Amino acid sequence: MVQFTLNGAVVALEVPDEASLLQALRGPGGLSGPRFGCGNELCGCCMVLVEGVPRYACTLGAGAVAGLAVVTVEGLGTPEAPHPLQAAFLAEQAGQCGYCLSGILVSAAALLERDRSPDEDAIRAALEPHLCRCGSHNRIIRAIQGATT
Template sequence: MSGPLTLTVNGCMYQVDAAPTTPLLDILRNHLGLTGSRYGCGLEQCGACMVLVDGVTAYSCSREAGTLEGRSVTTVEGLGSPEALHPLQKAFLDEQAGQCGYCLSGMLIAAKALLDRNPAPTRADVATALDPNLCRCGTHPRILRAVLRAAADMRSRADS
């Protein structure tokens, strides 16, 4: 049975005609046109679909959209804009942290959650936070550098 679901995604409220059991990833990609979150495995094993729900990382491939009414969802599109990149997005570009780019939206989301709760992470903290996210291209060293760079940039902006 489908019906109108009210979802708040990237600060905007949407009414979507879908069953409450529809995976959030389907709603994001096929109803809202937000294609940054990717379908990887469908089993919460790769992190390509990762989003923030009320600031906490969540797998959108398995999260039923009906469980999200009244909650705030942030996708990679909600981090910044082409005119005003989020410091993480800028650091990922500066460090050339992406190769194929398939994993990057999930990596950025996981890194955002980490920096929100720990603005001065160690390399080990970053590695632990990103552990659920797979990158088959082997750019992990650049990704780790990018997150640490963004953390330092964000701290220096806060200090000024």
């Protein structure tokens, strides 16, 4: 059993000792936002915020977040009140298949928490761990820039 704060609510998830945070979130956590891509910290599809810092959920043990705050894309906003990034991504049509976007959105949210007006170089650096096979990078960068205004 691992207890932590997930998207603002305290949860206790029963997971095997060897379970990754991603397995805990998608299994007993019931979330679908963080995705399994590579399992080796190479694509960023599984990225979540742990205490406000982007972390790969595919390799982070679930027990490592005991007592900590974890935020997934589901915790950024709601359909009724989307996070400014989510609204900007929709307005810019920044995704094609969308598989990578949950990880990109949480990393971008962490960036905007640190720097309310990042330049393009800072945005590209924050997104470096993410792989988007659809080639939506330019629209993604424009969307992040649009969320800052």
